[in-house]
Amino acid sequence: xxxxxxxxxxxxxxxxxxxxxxxxxxxxxxxxxxxxxxxxxxxxxxxxxxxxxxxxxxxxxxxxxxxxxxxxxxxxxxxxxxxxxxxxxxxxxxxxxxxxxxxxxxxxxxxxxxxxxxxxxxxxxxxxxxxxxxxxxxxxxxxxxxxxxxxxxxxxxxxxxxxxxxxxxxxxxxxxxxxxxxxxxxxxxxxxxxxxxxxxxxxxxxxxxxxxxxxxxxxxxxxxxxxxxxxxxxxxxxxxxxxxxxxxxxxxxxxxxxxxxxxxxxxxxxxxxxxxxxxxxxxxxxxxxxxxxxxxxxxxxxxxxxxxxxxxxxxxxxxxxxxxxxxxxxxxxxxxxxxxxxxxxxxxxxxxxxxxxxxxxxxxxxxxxxxxxxxxxxxxxxxxxxxxxxxxxxxxxxxxxxxxxxxxxxxxxxxxxxxxxxxxxxxxxxxxxxxxxxxxxxxxxxxxxxxxxxxxxxxxx
Numbered sequence: 158x159x160x161x162x163x164x165x166x167x168x169x170x171x172x173x174x175x176x177x178x179x180x181x182x183x184x185x186x187x188x189x190x191x192x193x194x195x196x197x198x199x200x201x202x203x204x205x206x207x208x209x210x211x212x213x214x215x216x217x218x219x220x221x222x223x224x225x226x227x228x229x230x231x232x233x234x235x236x237x238x239x240x241x242x243x244x245x246x247x248x249x250x251x252x253x254x255x256x257x258x259x260x261x262x263x264x265x266x267x268x269x270x271x272x273x274x275x276x277x278x279x280x281x282x283x284x285x286x287x288x289x290x291x292x293x294x295x296x297x298x299x300x301x302x303x304x305x306x307x308x309x310x311x312x313x314x315x316x317x318x319x320x321x322x323x324x325x326x327x328x329x330x331x332x333x334x335x336x337x338x339x340x341x342x343x344x345x346x347x348x349x350x351x352x353x354x355x356x357x358x359x360x361x362x363x364x365x366x367x368x369x370x371x372x373x374x375x376x377x378x379x380x381x382x383x384x385x386x387x388x389x390x391x392x393x394x395x396x397x398x399x400x401x402x403x404x405x406x407x408x409x410x411x412x413x414x415x416x417x418x419x420x421x422x423x424x425x426x427x428x429x430x431x432x433x434x435x436x437x438x439x440x441x442x443x444x445x446x447x448x449x450x451x452x453x454x455x456x457x458x459x460x461x462x463x464x465x466x467x468x469x470x471x472x473x474x475x476x477x478x479x480x481x482x483x484x485x486x487x488x489x490x491x492x493x494x495x496x497x498x499x500x501x502x503x504x505x506x507x508x509x510x511x512x513x514x515x516x517x518x519x520x521x522x523x524x525x526x527x528x529x530x531x532x533x534x535x536x537x538x539x540x541x542x543x544x545x546x547x548x549x550x551x552x553x554x555x556x557x558x559x560x561x562x563x564x565x566x567x568x569x570x571x572x573x574x575x576x577x578x579x580x581x582x583x584x585x586x587x588x589x590x591x592x593x594x595x596x597x598x599x600x601x602x603x604x605x606x607x608x609x610x611x612x613x614x615x616x617x618x
Contacts, residue, residue, distance in 0.1 A: 175246070175590055176590055178246055179214055179215065179243070179246065179586065179589060179590060180586075182214050182239065182242055182243070182246070183207070183210050183211050183214045183215075183586075184207075184210075185210075186209075186210030186213060186214055186235060186239045187203065187206045187207040187209075187210040187211075188206075189210075189235045190206040190209055190210055190228070190232055190235055190236070191203055191206040194229065194231045194232070195228055195229060195231055195232030195235055196227070196228060196229060196232060197226060197227055197228060197229045197232075199227065201222065201227070204575055204578055204579075205221050205222060205578075207582065208221050208578050208581070208582055209221065209222065209236070210239060211582045211585050211586060212330075212564070212585060213236045213239035213240050213243065213328065213330065214239045214240075214242065214243040214589075215243060215475075215562055215585040215586060215588065215589035216240055216243045216244050216326045216327050216328040216329075216441075216473055216475075216562055216589070217328070217329065217443065217475075217558075217559060217562040217563065217564045217585045217588070217589070218323075218328050218329025218330050218331075218442070218443030218444075218562075218563065218564020218565075219443075219555075219558065219559060219564050219566060219570050219581060219585070220330070220564075220570060220571075221570055221571055221573065221578065223334050224236060224330055224331065224332055225331070225332035225333060225334065226334070230315070233315075233319065233332065236330060237318070237319050237322055237323075240322055240323055240326045240328040240330060241322055241326065243326065243328075243473075243589070244293070244322075244325070244326030244327070244328070244357070244473040245289065245290065245293060288365075289361055292361070292364065292365075292368075293325065296325055296353070296356055296357075297318070297321045297322050297325050297353075298321075300321035300324060300325060300349055300352075300353045301314075301317040301318045301320075301321035301322075302317070303345075303349045304316075304317040304320060304321060304346065304349055305317040307343070307345045307346050307349065308340070308343070308346060311339070311340070312346075316332055319332060320332070320350075321353060323444075324349075324350050324353035324354050324357065324442065324444070325353045325354075325356060325357040325473070326357055326473045327354060327357045327358055327440075327441045327442045327443075327468065327472070327473040327474050327475075327562065328442075328443065328473075328564070329438070329441075329442050329443020329444050329563065329564030329565070330443075330564075331444060336444050336445045336446070337350065337434075337444050337445065337446050338445070338446050338447070338448070340446065341427065341430075341431055341446040341447070342427050344430060347430050347431075347433075347434050347446070350434065350438075350442075350444060351433065351434060351437045354437050354438060354440065354442040354444075355400070355404070355437060355440075357442075357468075357472060357473045357474065358400070358440050358441060358442075358467075358468030358469060358472045358473065358474040359396060359397075359400065359468070359469050359472055360396065360468070360469045360470055360471030360472035361471050361472070362392070362393070362470075362471050363392075363393050363396050363397070363469065363471070363472075366389055366390060366393045367389075367393075370389060391501075391502060391503060391504050392480070394502060395479075395480060395483050395501060395502065396469045396470075396479055396480065399469075399479040399480075399482060399483050400440075400468075400469065400479055403436075403440065403463060403466060403479065403482075404433070404436050404437050404440070405433075405436075406436075407435075407436030407437075407439065407459055407460075407463050408429065408432045408433040408435075408436040408437075409432070410436075410455075410456075410459045411432040411435055411436055411452075411456045411459060411460070412428060412429050412432035414452075414453050414455035414456040414459065415428070415432065415447075415452065415453060415456055416428070417453070417455075418453045418455070431446050431447055434446050435447055435460070436463060438563075438565070439460045439463035439464050439563060439565065440463060440464075440466070440467060440468050440474060440476075440563075441464070441467045441468050441473075441474040441475045441476060441561050441562050441563045441564075442563070442564070443558075443563050443564020443565050444564075445565060449565055449566065449567050449568075450567045450568050454550070457550065457554065457567075460554075460565070461553070461554065461557050464476065464557050464558055464560075464561040464563045464565070465477060465521075465525075465557055465560075465561060466478070466479060466481075466482050466561075467479075467561045467562070467563075474562070475560065475561045475562030475563070475588045475589060476560075476561040476562075476588075477517055477518055477521050481514045481517055481518065483501055484499070484501070484506055484510060484511060484514040485514060485515075485518065487499045487500060487501045487506060488506075488511060488514075499511055517591075521560065524560065524584065524587055525553075525556055525557060525560055525584075528556045528559075528560075528580050528581075528583070528584050529549075529552050529553050529556045531576075531580050532552040532555065532556060532577055532580050532581075533548065533549060533552050535574050535576040535577045535580070536548065536552060536569065536572070536573065536574060536577050550567070551567045551568070551569045552569065554566070554567050554569075555567070555569045555570065555581065556580075556581070556584055559581045559584035559585045559588060560584050560585075560587065560588035561588060562585060562588045562589050
């Protein structure tokens with residue numbers, strides 16, 4: 158009885174629940190996509206259906222079959238629902254975790270968590286879930302309406318809704334074979350996608366704070382006596398400043414790199430908008446208005462970095478997150494200046510947070526390294542380097558794109574072997590759930606040691 162109860166508790170722990178949720182959703186989606194009503198004519202293997210379902214649920218956007226032509230409208234609706242469930246699921250779960258951490262409630266047992274939530278008079282689970290769902294639907298509806306009004310022929314109602322959901326959930330699925338290349342010079346369409354991707358990558362906590370800030374600002378402008386000045390939290394300020402820096406910095410870097418060596422690349426306004434779009438979409442969205450395989454290696458290196466970082470905690474985005482990057486940068490600066498604390502703005506970072514940041518980065522790099530090696534072995538590893546130049550970069554790009562749930566590809570996805578597809582499926586799953594969550598779920602099954610070893614110094618550097 159003890160073992161059964163122990164297993165049940167571990168299986169339904171707060172860290173294991175998202176693994177089960179996404180796993181079951183992916184399996185259900187794969188069976189639906191394999192059915193005849195989901196297909197436009199040609200059959201699909203179960204592995205390709207599983208790949209597509211994983212990519213949609215994990216809001217990645219890597220595709221082995223063209224979404225707009227291979228799947229029927231029913232199949233496209235299934236993909237749309239998988240993107241929506243995946244986006245809402247991860248936003249809801251991570252926001253709950255952030256709330257509990259803020260309340261300093263431990264996440265060791267799901268019963269304790271549930272009791273803590275229900276006993277907190279300031280928290281209503283039903284109201285919280287309703288705000289997440291309604292907020293998401295309002296933003297997506299506004300995006301779909303904007304796309305339809307800007308180009309009714311290119312974005313008819315279903316297409317507008319599909320792309321708005323895909324953009325806000327940072328999924329990157331498109332019904333067009335060349336993604337959004339046809340709208341490269343359309344500033345309005347570009348700005349709608351940039352705004353949707355950015356909002357989806359900020360996180361629900363940040364969006365809530367910004368909404369309150371906007372509300373009270375408008376009330377003060379209207380002369381309301383109930384309006385009070387709203388100050389953004391420390392975390393929100395870090396998220397916003399880092400996001401703006403990465404988006405604009407990435408846009409400038411891509412623009413200069415392509416202007417120096419890109420094909421038919423001018424130096425005008427359209428090219429900078431394309432660079433900005435590509436910089437934003439690298440933050441886990443996966444759309445593109447530029448042919449990725451035609452970009453310079455310098456641009457691709459910057460894009461690898463942006464994909465690896467991803468979006469912010471509590472959002473639809475993947476990657477190691479903007480807050481992790483700021484923690485690492487703060488650690489470097491503190492070491493250079495000789496500070497005992499890791500200072501980020503007006504506050505210092507707790508040692509436990511720094512440990513989590515290092516652990517996340519180390520295991521993310523480990524996953525990426527192993528997957529890249531395996532992918533190089535499965536996708537032509539028997540070919541001498543002189544005949545396989547550029548294949549390593551393609552494999553690395555594919556793996557980081559999967560880990561960051563980005564969905565950009567240099568053309569390798571459609572040519573993957575069955576083993577290569579399994580590798581990318583696992584990377585998309587780990588990237589969506591997060592290495593820390595996966596490791597914690599595994600650690601919850603391990604027995605804790607009740608002793609400590611003697612400590613000693615080790616010469617480093």
